[in-house]
Amino acid sequence: MSVWEYANPVRFLALSAKVQPYAWGLAALGIATGLIWGFFGTPDDFRQGSTVKIIYLHVPAAWIAINAWIMMLLASLVWLVRRHHVSALAAKAAAPVGLVMTVIGLLTGAIWGQPMWGTWWAWDPRLTSFLILFLFYLGYIALWAAIEDPDTAADLTSILCLVGSVFALMSRYAVFFWSQGLHQGASLSLDKEENISNVFWLPLVISIAGFTLLFLALVLYRTGTEISLRRARALSTRMDRRA
């Protein structure tokens, strides 16, 4: 019994069907708990007032936006090395989710930044590298959409994802070099010193867990759709050939 058994679409769909109800349920529970606790159960920050509460949306969205790309990178590598179709389709399914999370991160950041920094947008390293990540997602999705043959599309987007990852990392350091930061440091990290205070920490972690489960559920669901589309496509080409 190895993890590669789930490269078989039928097995994958069976497992996905078993996991999905839990993922959706726990995601809803986590996000609801995190947001309600965060919005109503925590005190206002002494400097930022109630605007600080947007972090319960902003931080999880940014977290998913970055990690979705990493997941796509891993899935692309699996596709290139072991040629499992489910892997390529999972990468395809994750991209729009990552794109939407990037947009949520940028929008909530702008809404928060307007009262706090007095501006909707600043050419700050973190903001700028997020905008570049947004462009990478757009390019990746556009390349999937532009190629007819699904295997070629999977190959080419995988290569784009690999090269894009290197450049995304490089862009991040490049923009740090290029401009001074306005964005505060990480809200959560393994280094305890950097963490936000405990009152905010727990709802934030719950919210992040909820978003991660939501991402998992969405990717499983969308991968199932992609598999059905592939099957429909294969059937229709077979019909065409017969006709």
Add this chain to the structure above:
Amino acid sequence: MIALLVRDLRLALRAGGGFGLGLAFFLILTVLVPFSVGPQSALLASIAPGVLWLGALLACLLSLDRLLALDFEDGTLDVLVTAPLPLEAALAIKGLAHWITTGLPLVVAAPALGVLLSLPPEGYLWLVVSLALGTPALSMIGTFGAALTVGIKRGGLLLSLLVLPLYVPTLIFGAEAARRGAQGMAVETPLLLLAGISLGTIALLPFAAAAALRMTIR
């Protein structure tokens, strides 16, 4: 390899405007900038390095969809894929030919356009050096982008979308080096990073481009 380089250069020359088109675009962009931001020379001097770098980047981008598309249509690429010469080397040569026909003329023409934008005298040397170090990376990234999109009908616009985010680090370090040079500040760090990007892309991207091309032409 040299035969391939000579062939590409000759084709670019004879196809009319291989050298000229990118250069003309660079000139037009530079001429339009004072019309759009106003003719104050202090303002122009401060934005000149960035504008010249942006112009070079866009001129480079403009010529990318011709890089492999013509060879794809007439079947030359099929020959290259099956030729004894490694495809990686062939693509590196194609990138080099692209750089000689678009990057190099831009490097040479940049000082003249710097005059139009009243670039401070200290800036000329570093503008030329930064462009000379950075434009090979632009050509090589462009070759990779062209290899990704060569099989796609009307892939030109998609090519720009794919290549632009990849151009970001090069643009940042190149424009930063030119800007620092124009202001008389130390330029070593951005120049070294820029050279690093160029060497890294020359070393690695031919492999990615060749892999992409093999997947398109099977």
